[in-house]
Amino acid sequence: MKKTTGQDRSITRNWRPATQAVRGGTWRSEHGETSEALFLSSGYTYDDAATVAARFAGEQDGMTYSRLQNPTVAMLEERIALMEGAEACRTQATGMAAMTAALLCQLSAGDHIVAAKAAFGSCRWLVDSLLPRFGIEGTVIDSRDNAAWEAAIRPNTKVFFYETPANPTMDIVDMTFVNGLARAHGITTVVDNAFCTAALQRPLDFGADVVAYSATKLMDGQGRVLAGAVCGSAEFINDKLLPFQRNTGPNLSPFNAWVVLKGLETLDLRVQRQSQNALEVGRFIESRVPVMLHPGLASHPQYDLARSQMKASGAIFAFVLDGGRDQAWALLDALKLIDISNNIGDSRSLMCHPATSTHHNMGPEGRAAMGVGDGMLRLNVGLEDPQDLIEDLDQALTAAGL
Numbered sequence: 001m002k003k004t005t006g007q008d009r010s011i012t013r014n015w016r017p018a019t020q021a022v023r024g025g026t027w028r029s030e031h032g033e034t035s036e037a038l039f040l041s042s043g044y045t046y047d048d049a050a051t052v053a054a055r056f057a058g059e060q061d062g063m064t065y066s067r068l069q070n071p072t073v074a075m076l077e078e079r080i081a082l083m084e085g086a087e088a089c090r091t092q093a094t095g096m097a098a099m100t101a102a103l104l105c106q107l108s109a110g111d112h113i114v115a116a117k118a119a120f121g122s123c124r125w126l127v128d129s130l131l132p133r134f135g136i137e138g139t140v141i142d143s144r145d146n147a148a149w150e151a152a153i154r155p156n157t158k159v160f161f162y163e164t165p166a167n168p169t170m171d172i173v174d175m176t177f178v179n180g181l182a183r184a185h186g187i188t189t190v191v192d193n194a195f196c197t198a199a200l201q202r203p204l205d206f207g208a209d210v211v212a213y214s215a216t217k218l219m220d221g222q223g224r225v226l227a228g229a230v231c232g233s234a235e236f237i238n239d240k241l242l243p244f245q246r247n248t249g250p251n252l253s254p255f256n257a258w259v260v261l262k263g264l265e266t267l268d269l270r271v272q273r274q275s276q277n278a279l280e281v282g283r284f285i286e287s288r289v290p291v292m293l294h295p296g297l298a299s300h301p302q303y304d305l306a307r308s309q310m311k312a313s314g315a316i317f318a319f320v321l322d323g324g325r326d327q328a329w330a331l332l333d334a335l336k337l338i339d340i341s342n343n344i345g346d347s348r349s350l351m352c353h354p355a356t357s358t359h360h361n362m363g364p365e366g367r368a369a370m371g372v373g374d375g376m377l378r379l380n381v382g383l384e385d386p387q388d389l390i391e392d393l394d395q396a397l398t399a400a401g402l
């Protein structure tokens with residue numbers, strides 16, 4: 001195989017995740033371009049009719065239609081799979097398209113799912129509102145409680161679904177226990193790994209079956225495109241996910257795949273630096289607020305568990321003020337550098353009030369049950385100089401009476 005056009009997969013497979021993030025999955029055209037090519041093409045042409053038949057019959061490798069294959073998208077899928085230590089990966093248009101596909105592709109009427117109570121609002125909507133319409137019952141539990149996972153299992157339980165750390169409560173799931181429990185009962189675990197990415201935590205190494213992503217967040221990392229991904233065994237991806245995806249079409253556009261490919265090249269650097277910055281900023285805020293929820297600080301009730309699973313504590317954390325919504329909004333409105341935004345994973349620092357944004361749809365009771373109060377603020381720490389962020393927070397905390 002020519003070095004400029006392809007890579008010897010028996011060698012590249014063994015590279016470490018940080019190398020995969022830069023080079024994994026690269027296929028070069030005959031031009032030998034350095035950076036991944038962007039193939040903006042919906043269809044493909046064939047030299048003759050027999051080639052069409054051979055491709056559709058699966059007897060010959062090659063592209064047929066971009067809902068089924070696209071070279072740029074395939075490069076991203078191979079790269080994410082290699083970083084994750086997964087046999088296969090498929091990408092979707094958004095993180096929510098990925099979550100929906102990962103669940104619907106394997107669940108049928110009469111099945112049961114156990115899901116973490118603390119989760120991204122739309123992930124909870126899937127479990128609480130969408131799946132029941134198709135006869136799939138859900139039980140939501142406190143994901144920090146190992147016994148609760150066990151107690152929720154029924155004979156028809158097919159899937160465990162959780163985030164760790166959870167958005168925005170920063171609850172940590174004991175992955176070795178929960179994934180092991182699922183295995184023992186023939187249950188498939190689906191882990192939403194948006195807060196970590198493979199740079200910080202690879203759920204498959206802890207016995208998970210499927211990892212699903214919002215690649216919109218840390219993977220793009222610069223707030224440009226929406227994207228999603230599902231990783232798992234070749235059997236799961238080819239037999240369960242692929243028939244669902246090919247026929248329902250939640251595909252990622254080649255352009256967005258290309259942007260995420262470029263984002264992944266700097267993922268490891270960004271996530272390490274943002275984690276460092278978030279620790280510095282977190283330590284400063286902790287001295288001024290009543291409740292801090294940061295998995296990298298010893299005050300987090302699951303600090304030891306977080307350390308045992310995560311290589312660093314991540315860019316995102318939350319804290320709670322006593323003065324409810326008014327005080328939280330006063331702090332937000334006083335910010336001069338940090339933007340008010342409900343996005344995360346960006347290289348810019350962004351703060352939001354989950355109760356009136358990401359978790360608005362849960363309603364007050366839903367939020368209370370999940371631990372999202374009116375005084376909670378969530379901060380994504382970016383790549384700015386942490387001292388500038390601390391100075392901005394200092395004046396905003398003072399303006400909010402703290």
Ligand SMILES: *Cc1c(COP(=O)(O)O)cnc(C)c1O
Pocket residue numbers: 094095096097099120123163167192194195213214215216217226227228344
């Ligand atoms: C943002 C997010 C999602 C949804 O991803 P989109 O790309 O916005 O569709 C799902 N889960 C978590 C944990 C998220 O933070």
